[in-house]
Amino acid sequence: MQQALGQEFETHRPLLMGIAYRLLGTASDAEDAVQDVFLKWYEHASNDRIENPKAWLTKVCTNRCLDALRSAHHRRMSYVGPWLPEPLQTETVDSAEDTMDAGNTLDYAFMVMLERLTPKERAAYLLREVFDCDYGEVADILEISEVNCRQVVSRARRHVSNGSKRIENAPRVQRTLLAAFRQALQTGDTRRFAALLSRSAELHADGGGKVIAAQEVIHGDATISHFVMHGLYHAWRGLTLEEVQINGGPGLLLRQGTQVMGCITCEINTEGQAARLFIIRNPDKLSRVTFGRGVALAGGEIFS
Structure with a gap:
């Protein structure tokens, strides 16, 4: 029984x-x-x-x-x-x-x-x-x-x-945006990244008070570009960004060696521009993102 x-x-x-x-x-x-x-x-x-x-x-x-x-x-x-x-x-x-x-x-x-x-x-x-x-x-x-x-x-x-x-080509546009974001962090040149942001774009960062992260939502393409160039470019120097699938869509893992330091993904608007960028840095929320096999999706169900 x-x-x-x-x-x-x-x-x-x-x-x-x-x-x-x-x-x-x-x-x-x-x-x-x-x-x-x-x-x-x-x-x-x-x-x-x-x-x-x-x-x-x-x-x-x-x-x-x-x-x-x-x-x-x-x-x-x-x-x-x-x-x-x-x-x-x-x-x-x-x-x-x-x-x-x-x-x-x-x-x-x-x-x-x-x-x-x-x-x-x-x-x-x-x-x-x-x-x-x-x-x-x-x-x-x-x-x-x-x-x-x-x-x-x-x-x-x-x-x-x-x-x-939603837009039909959202995953392709997301990958393009995330590639430009990664390039900006590697080179310090944010022009390509900034061109893909909507004027009213938002950057949301979750550090949970446990790691350094923006504690307010950052608004506007120019402000976000400035934050990436003068903040993240220096703070994340020497870290690696790796393409992964996050919640069924394109994403990036931020890591230092084998340690996952963050996760990045984004939302695309109907004009094909980035509406919101999400950066998850709270270590309590990073245990399900690794470089190995992810959880499997089938229909609405989640298979661990």
Whole structure:
């Protein structure tokens, strides 16, 4: 019986990790949540027959994450500098179409955008739009009426549409921007990099108060270019930048020898320019980025 329960849970673990990571924004918190769900699963399934394990696990996982989000809100209020999600080094194991779908709902800019939603909006939107639950299922999970559920999803969808407009060639443009960024750091010449920034571009850096990083969002192409030329060019001298896949899209690893010192990725706007540059330096958020094999993506699920 114990073995059968364990096997059933492992079947759904990638789904639960996909839900928990998108809701919580960090893989470590997601793993803690999924482990708590496993303990509840084992306790309940050992004593009572669960007719629909997937639905039961999805509901328990979602509500465990919502509880965690409410408590995390207070911690983030005192966080030093901008708070950014934990990046994942990834590889894709599905068809090109499925890979695009998985990447679109896991890419770093999308993860940042989710922070604008309330916990309930985030859960409702992800369950409905990413994990394809019907409105009745989402309403049951969140313990709200179906009418209210539709309103919450609609409100979340508007926020997402306003904050996340995609272009077909985004990965190619991202690679071009990141290559120019790397060249600027190697040579000190930021002209090519600056030409790829939108006038209203933003640079977000997350050091968590544990390493040196900009503690305010830097606004504007000229200000960002100046920061790269007169700040990062000197501070990161002697470090290596390596191309990797981050959250399903192009990214860079900043490393010193074998030690990962940071992770960089970006968001491209509809004009094909860089809208936001993200630099993650908090060492607590770098354990899932290495030079080896990344976590695998298939559909909305995450395989460790």
